Amino acid sequence: MTTDNHRGHGRNVSEDYLADRAKFIRLETLRLTRIAGAGHYSSTFSAAELFSALYYAHLRFDPSNPKWPDRDRFILSKGHAAIGLYPVLADLGFYEASKLDDFTRLGSSFGDHPDMKKIPGIDFSSGSLGHGLSVALGIALAGRMQGRSYRTYCMMGDGELNEGQIWEAAMAAGHFKLRGLVGIVDRNQLSIDGPTEKVMSVEPLADRFASFGWDVKRIDGHDLKVILETLDGLAPAGEGKPQMIIADTIKGRGVRHMELSLDWHVGNLVGADYEEAFEEISQGLKPFVKENA
Template sequence: MSEAILERELPLKQETLALLREKAQFVRLETIRLIEIAKTGHYSSVFSAAEIFAALYYDVMSIRRGEPAWSERDRFTMGKGHAAVGLFPILADYGFIDAETLDGYTRLGNPLGDHPDMTKVPGIDFSSGSIGHALSNGAGMAKAAQMAGKSFNTFTMLGDGEMQEGQVWEAALFAAHHKLNNLIAIVDRNGYQLDGKVDDVIGIESLAAKWRAFGWETHEVDGHDLNALVPLLRRLKADKARSAPVCVIARTLKGKGVSYMETEPGWHLGYLAPDDAQRAIDEIKSKVI
């Protein structure tokens, strides 16, 4: 991973910071609970994105509790659909789905699967799973908003391994050509994909330079530092004078919050035995990230 100049703005109010840290912890703890039901799941992919989920859903995005059909709600598409287990608890927290639905995660007849299904789960804007398509869909939503005179923004979370997909760059060209200033892509740059280190499989650096070359305003930030991440996303959402889409490269750590996952990339997919699960829960609860 190359050196990057990470952005930092004015810090958040302490009560805001405390809330967002609590919500990121909530995402990690609920992920462990739900994967216990499924008996397999993507812990570390959620943990690298927990602060991004918290920042978007509890601060930056325009959302109304209990109203997933609100036409001006900000849209969210997720290329790394295997991290949906971390998003479902947030949708329940917003009243988009019943909290009891979480208790049947992945069970027969339950709408919540290992990947999100927009036809079954209110608040899911794109059925992702096959990597590479989320930005195309996000760009389409952003273009539709412009054509219809809607004020909502579209946020798209992409995995860094997803940068190896050609369709991502086709969508990047489309978005820049159409000046989709209501589209914000966030790359979860945790350094790993299923087959190992991203840059050992196919190198993607210099990633920021690539996005800029494709006509995107590009920023790099510590994806776990809420004091850096949230003010940046707030500013980017509020900037209506911009004539280009935005890419935020969030430098993260896969498995963040559980020490033995941070040093072992094999936790991309796995299952925690009860003793290991309790160790993970205790460590998450003991830390302020």
């Protein structure tokens, strides 16, 4: 069982270890996509360091007791990135890793989006985007009413910020002063329809959340040192401003030809393309260089 200090559920983990786990998340995403025949590569790759820091170094939970009342809650509002979260939960002992070998197959508990009724460690069954922050708001309110100290985290994609329900929840969170609510925006710059600023601009994003009464921090979402410092600096649950982390990321990070490409929101690598992507991820992140820069 984890301690109350919100660091590593008893583990003292290094940045190198977390970088290795982010690599593991990307490699497992490749493997599970090959099993399914299609998968969300780029939306998961942008969140790999965030998943790693949250689950291996920060969130409070107990894999042997997934419904522990004082666990932190994590709402994956961008549920199509669940393909990267499933291997993490298996790695941490919520279930046997072999259960993922029939990912998306008939009879499997593991679908493209997570099902909280079938998968230990999942706190919200996502599907249609835009609902997560409202659900997290309700869970955070429940924690306050019950006198519990857990935090409620909600990871959103920047494309789903087009949904009006997100902003209703943002307004309510500020009104109720839910300091135990932590929003995380994976600001990877692209939605399935194109660049977010062309489809429906979300900037100035920090100012918008601040205007709803949130304490906002904007960080490099691939810099593990910065991610850990930001998570460690979060205020405990209680009355005060809800907390928002805007994580600037690269959609498709880790495979050069996928980075900031509209072609890999959903896809399937086969043959030599699969092997090349596997090798590139295995070698680790390289400096990002925007094409035609």
